Amino acid sequence: MARMVAERADTIAPLAEVFREHGYEGASLALISKATGLGKGSLYHFFPNGKEEMVRAVLGEIGQWFEDAVYSPLRNESDVNGAICAMLASTDQYFRSGRRVCLVGALAVANTRDLFAQAIRGYFVAWVDALQSALIRQGREADQSRILAEEAVLTIQGAIVLSRAMDDPAVFQRAIDQLRGRLVIEKDTSNNEGTTDVSPQNEGRLV
């Protein structure tokens, strides 16, 4: 019959979207079929192990995207503040200011967590590690950087949950802005336009 999809890779994006919207169990083969435009036969041709393999493919793609767009700059970029700002911008865009769910985070709280535990863990560990590396290169202490990196990643995940629950993208935006103020160290430039609210933050610097 007519060939509809050139490569397996073309199915990843719609696959990701349908898993994000419906979860692992909720994404039925009928839904997946509609989203990708492929029948069951084709789906099982590309992914012989069914849904599990599809999710693994999606997680791999997501991991690669973050590696390239976020983790790698965080680890290697000499302009550390720039890399951190870029991370926040990419994140804001990627998650559509909280309107789009984080598939990895959603899987982490689902009962299917165990199936993908390693991939889920890897995604977050890489993120925290990369961010910690950047913070250390800012001149911060290693322990402090670890805590702060952890806090940043967790804040992003929480912001997605809360902004969706409240149906208010501004919640996500505020969290990102807050994060910027906490992660970016202003050197000497006197133009502090981003960090208008300095008062209550600085004092709670302990751990």
Place this chain on the structure above:
Amino acid sequence: MARMVAERADTIAPLAEVFREHGYEGASLALISKATGLGKGSLYHFFPNGKEEMVRAVLGEIGQWFEDAVYSPLRNESDVNGAICAMLASTDQYFRSGRRVCLVGALAVANTRDLFAQAIRGYFVAWVDALQSALIRQGREADQSRILAEEAVLTIQGAIVLSRAMDDPAVFQRAIDQLRGRLVIEKDTSNNEGTTDVSPQNEGRLV
């Protein structure tokens, strides 16, 4: 046949647990039946509208528990710092340091969100409002308090996600400690130490 359950209320706790563990779609009637010890007949006797009504009942119970244990003290307690510390302690205990998922948060990122949107929103709005009220009574500005309250609730949600993903309850604990440092205003007593873990309080009342 033999009567097994005295009241509908007795089913709420196992119901909550099974929905937490398997999500709305993942919690099949077979699973629910096993968790509650009730056959379909009994289940549909207590909840004529099926799973949806079961979830609503659970959400109602959860909301009531938080109202009594967290929101109300936050709004009314004269010892504001005490109420905030109690909130953190209750939260840590309730979520078992991140080992237990927040059902409301999990529903918020699922595709079934729309079904329960109002209840989900209400849960979080009440939490943020109550915490904001406490922070204002601490002497903070209203706007600042709003932001800070939002940030605290979001941090708890994110901590659940991250600590589960990393399979490390310490992540959750650190986030709670961090929050304490940011929310509680020390008056004069230099007795900081923090955490100290109020020992395993009662464990009952599992909503």
Place this chain on the structure above:
DNA sequence: GCGAGACTGTACCGATCGGTAAACAAATTA
């Protein structure tokens, strides 16, 4: 006692689930 609900067990419903089999068409290679 006895009737009325309140509760329970079981059989059953149509729909859908994830997954398989195989006939078949198009592109690729020889």
Place this chain on the structure above:
DNA sequence: TAATTTGTTTACCGATCGGTACAGTCTCGC
């Protein structure tokens, strides 16, 4: 052109899904 690989369609499988029907059994007020 012939053979092979690669992709697509369709029909089908047993299991399970959420939900219903209903007869049976309990408890309790009278």
